[in-house]
Amino acid sequence: MAEKISLSKKERLSVALRSTFLQGSWNYERMQNGGFAFAMIPAIKKLYKSKDDQIAALKRHLEFFNTHPYVASPVIGVTLALEEDRANGAEVDDAAIQGVKVGMMGPLAGVGDPVFWFTARPILGALGASLAMSGNIMGPILFFVLWNVIRWAFMWYTQEFGYKVGTKITEDLSGGLLQKVTKGASILGMFILGSLVERWVSINFTPVVSTVKLSEGAYIEWDKLPAGGAGIKQAFEQYAGGLSLSPEKVTTLQDNLNSLIPGFMPLLLTLLCMWLLKKNVSPIIIILALFVVGIGGHLIGLL
Amino acid sequence: MNIIQMILIVVVAFLAGMEGVLDEFEFHQPLVACTLIGIVSGQLVPCIILGGTLQMIALGWANIGAAVAPDAALASVASAIILVLGGQGTKGVDTAIAVAIPLAVAGLFLTMVVRTLSVVCVHQMDAAAEKGSFKGIEVWHIIAVCMQGLRIAIPAAALLVIPAATVQGFLESMPAWLTDGMSIGGGMVVAVGYAMVINMMATAEVWPFFAIGFCLAALSDLTLIALGAIAVSLALIYLKLAESGGSSNGGGSNTGDPLGDILNDY
Numbered sequence: 265m266a267e268k269i270s271l272s273k274k275e276r277l278s279v280a281l282r283s284t285f286l287q288g289s290w291n292y293e294r295m296q297n298g299g300f301a302f303a304m305i306p307a308i309k310k311l312y313k314s315k316d317d318q319i320a321a322l323k324r325h326l327e328f329f330n331t332h333p334y335v336a337s338p339v340i341g342v343t344l345a346l347e348e349d350r351a352n353g354a355e356v357d358d359a360a361i362q363g364v365k366v367g368m369m370g371p372l373a374g375v376g377d378p379v380f381w382f383t384a385r386p387i388l389g390a391l392g393a394s395l396a397m398s399g400n401i402m403g404p405i406l407f408f409v410l411w412n413v414i415r416w417a418f419m420w421y422t423q424e425f426g427y428k429v430g431t432k433i434t435e436d437l438s439g440g441l442l443q444k445v446t447k448g449a450s451i452l453g454m455f456i457l458g459s460l461v462e463r464w465v466s467i468n469f470t471p472v473v474s475t476v477k478l479s480e481g482a483y484i485e486w487d488k489l490p491a492g493g494a495g496i497k498q499a500f501e502q503y504a505g506g507l508s509l510s511p512e513k514v515t516t517l518q519d520n521l522n523s524l525i526p527g528f529m530p531l532l533l534t535l536l537c538m539w540l541l542k543k544n545v546s547p548i549i550i551i552l553a554l555f556v557v558g559i560g561g562h563l564i565g566l567l
Numbered sequence: 568m569n570i571i572q573m574i575l576i577v578v579v580a581f582l583a584g585m586e587g588v589l590d591e592f593e594f595h596q597p598l599v600a601c602t603l604i605g606i607v608s609g610q611l612v613p614c615i616i617l618g619g620t621l622q623m624i625a626l627g628w629a630n631i632g633a634a635v636a637p638d639a640a641l642a643s644v645a646s647a648i649i650l651v652l653g654g655q656g657t658k659g660v661d662t663a664i665a666v667a668i669p670l671a672v673a674g675l676f677l678t679m680v681v682r683t684l685s686v687v688c689v690h691q692m693d694a695a696a697e698k699g700s701f702k703g704i705e706v707w708h709i710i711a712v713c714m715q716g717l718r719i720a721i722p723a724a725a726l727l728v729i730p731a732a733t734v735q736g737f738l739e740s741m742p743a744w745l746t747d748g749m750s751i752g753g754g755m756v757v758a759v760g761y762a763m764v765i766n767m768m769a770t771a772e773v774w775p776f777f778a779i780g781f782c783l784a785a786l787s788d789l790t791l792i793a794l795g796a797i798a799v800s801l802a803l804i805y806l807k808l809a810e811s812g813g814s815s816n817g818g819g820s821n822t823g824d825p826l827g828d829i830l831n832d833y
Contacts, residue, residue, distance in 0.1 A: 285592050289711030291685035298689050304709040305701050315699045322696035322704065326689070333590050376806075382764045385593075389622050391791050392598050394732035396619025399612040399657075403619055404602040411593050447772075448802045451737070453764070454773045455798035459778025459791075461761055464623050466754035526785040533755060537762030538769075548637060548672050550759050555665065558752025563744055567751050 269351050271427075273342060273411055278306040280423050285286035286333050290432045295330035300340075300365075307344055321347065324358055331369035332376025337419040339368045342427020349430075367376035375446050382454040384414065390460055418435055465530030471566060483508040568608065568651075573727050575607035580644045584719030585712050587640035587678060588806050590630060597621035597643035604647040613657045614647050620664055621646065624753070627760030628671075635682070638674025640719050642667040648726045652734040661750035662738055668756070677718045685711045776801060 282303040289298030301322055308321045331339065342364055350356040392407030473563055484502045489495035503509065521528050561567035586595035593599055598618045605614025621643055628636040646667035653659045688711040695703025765777070776798070783797065785788060807812065 285589060285708065285712060287589050288585075288715070289688050289708050290588050290682055290687045291689050291711075292683055293686045294689060297803070298685075298708050298711065299703070301692065301696070301704055305704065309701065318701075319696060319699040322699065322701075323693075326693060326696055367803075377629070378768055382627075382768055385596075385629070386626040386764060387791075387795060389596065389598060389626050391795075392618040394624075394791055396598055396602070396615045396622065399616050401602070401611065401615055401687040403584050404598045404615060407596070407598050407622075408593065415591065444806055444810075448806055450770070450773045451776050451802040451805055452795075452798045453768050454777040454800060455780035456791075456794065457610045457761055457765055457768075458782075459784030459794045460571035460626070461758070462781050462784035465758045468751075468754075516800045527781065530758060531781065534762050534765070537759050538766050541759075541762055541766055547759050547763060548668075548675075549638075551668055551756050554755045554759070555668065555749055555752035558750075558755060559745060559748030562748035562751050567748075 269311055271310060271347070271348055274429070275306045276344065276423065276427060277420075278342065279303050279340060280337065280420050282306070283337060283419065283423070285520055286336055290398050294328040296333075296336070297326050297329050300336075301325040301327045303340060304343070304347075307347060309430070311347055317351075320358075324361060327362060327365075329365060329369060331373040332380065334380055334415060334419055335372040335376035335421040336369070338426035339365055339372065341423040341428075342368065342430060344423075344427050345430035375449075378446055378453065379449040380415075383449045383456075385411070386453070386460070387456050390456070390464070459533050461530050462527035465527070465533060467519065467529045467533060467567070468567060469529070471517045472514055473520055474515045474546050476515070478508055478513050483511045568733075572608055575649065576604055576727060577605060577724050578602055579603045580723035581716040581720040583640040583644050584716040587638060587674070587719065588682070588715045589712070595623055595640035595643070597639055600640065600643040601647040604644065604651065608651045610656070613650055613660060616657055617660045617663055618643065620660060620753070623757050624664070624668075624760055625671075626757075627762070627764040630718055635675060635678060637671035639671065641674025641677065641722060642671035644719055644723050645670045645726060645748050645791075648723060649734060652729075652731045653738045654724070654730050654731065654735055655738065659738065661753065662741060664753050665746070665749035673722075674719070677786075678715070681714050681718050684714060688714075696800055697807075705826075764792055 283299070284306070286296055286299035286303060288302070290296060291298070304321070304325045308318055308325075312318045312321055325343075329336075343361060346356050346361050346364060348362075388407050392403040394403070395406065396403030417483055484499055484507050486499070489498055537550055541547065558567060579594075582592075582594040582603075583600045584595070594603070598621075600635040601614045601618030601621065602611070605611040605618075608614070617700055623638075625637075625639045625642070628639055630636055646663040649666055650659050653663070655662075688707045691707045692704045695707065769777070779801070780794065780798065783794060789797075
């Protein structure tokens with residue numbers, strides 16, 4: 265029997281780096297197949313010496329594949345382990361390898377999408393964006409660095425994990441861990457979304473509901489202030505003491521809504537968007553419609 | 568703008584285009600793409616603000632399975648270029664955002680075209696595999712990525728060729744009611760992205776957490792990091808409680824839900 269061939273860390277790292285380009289030739293026919301084959305090349309070169317075996321391996325990995333691009337890493341890890349066994353003469357046929365790939369990609373995509381696209385990215389993005397909106401360069405830097413550290417650590421360690429445990433990982437997946445991660449991510453995500461809706465969706469209704477004349481002493485009497493710095497000081501003191509800036513108390517529609525619960529209208533708007541999306545209205549149509557509403561509402565003085 | 572800056576902008580556009588499909592380094596996210604264009608064009612601050620504002624709108628744009636989201640790459644690159652050419656500084660941000668939205672649709676269309684063209688590349692890979700040619704597979708894979716890069720680089724280059732005066736003239740000819748209205752619209756558009764995400768995640772079980780987050784966010788003393796810490800704690804507590812609740816009721820068909828049991832018995 266020939267000497268056992270195994271993949272060194274160098275080849276595994278090379279595969280992981282190449283898997284960064286997993287979606288490069290994403291296509292409507294077989295999706296990530298080109299990228300998967302592209303990533304596997306260093307391993308195939310090492311494991312199979314005969315041309316026929318190489319050709320068979322390449323064709324095997326040009327079959328349909330599609331999952332979330334980061335959780336593809338554990339799948340690649342397991343596939344590497346299987347290919348290694350096969351190269352060493354174990355009875356691993358094409359169907360087994362294909363079965364593992366297809367069997368893992370579905371459930372893993374179900375984790376990758378909520379965890380990365382719907383939890384990590386919105387949270388890191390909102391964190392970076394809230395800094396960036398005041399012109400702070402730390403916003404983009406923070407987002408970029410954190411994201412790539414998390415991504416790369418995840419990709420490398422899950423690929424190594426997949427390679428080490430081989431096919432056992434499929435049993436792990438049916439355990440509760442995966443479900444727990446997904447549920448934890450959705451709790452985190454929903455909480456943050458709730459706060460984002462309150463903080464960042466802005467609707468301001470400008471119509472004046474009431475104008476009440478305030479009693480004397482409840483507002484700053486500008487004409488009675490001393491001139492110069494002393495007057496400004498006194499004005500600030502009075503303002504801090506709760507006096508109003510003008511003799512009338514103006515209540516806009518927005519003030520009334522805010523006293524119900526701040527962010528009530530943004531919440532309604534978000535629920536409306538959700539409903540429209542469920543009715544299969546394209547998000548682009550909704551976005552364009554909101555711009556039209558914004559312009560129209562501004563013209564008639566409502567917004 | 569000198570020729571070196573123009574070349575660098577096209578390079579940034581190329582990276583953004585590649586990332587638009589790869590989704591790895593996140594060069595196509597507005598926060599990153601706009602900032603990079605700001606760095607190479609020398610107008611850093613307005614571009615960062617544009618990036619931050621667009622990022623808020625694009626938070627929920629994600630490619631799920633075979634479905635393709637509105638394209639953040641073209642939207643951020645082109646609107647940043649328009650902002651730079653317009654020369655209005657931070658005042659131009661609102662207009663640039665309004666321009667970005669139709670561009671996101673155009674970019675979506677372009678990426679679908681390229682993703683269809685990539686089918687041809689994959690067939691070339693099949694042929695290469697048949698001959699056992701590793702090089703062939705690698706080359707065609709790289710060609711496919713480059714097509715995605717060009718998808719953004721070409722429109723960006725085209726925008727740069729348009730004289731700055733034309734862009735400025737166009738932006739200045741927009742009346743105030745239109746730009747004000749658009750920025751009001753921009754404040755509401757954010758909701759669409761959130762709605763997309765909520766639709767993907769919402770179950771009856773996690774809605775209460777949405778409500779808690781919504782109410783706590785009204786306290787402006789809490790930063791996003793503080794809110795994040797609360798959210799993580801709640802998630803951990805919930806998972807722990809769910810687990811211990813589950814184990815004490817372990818075995819049998821008992822769901823640990825008294826109301827459910829009553830309904831079942833009924």
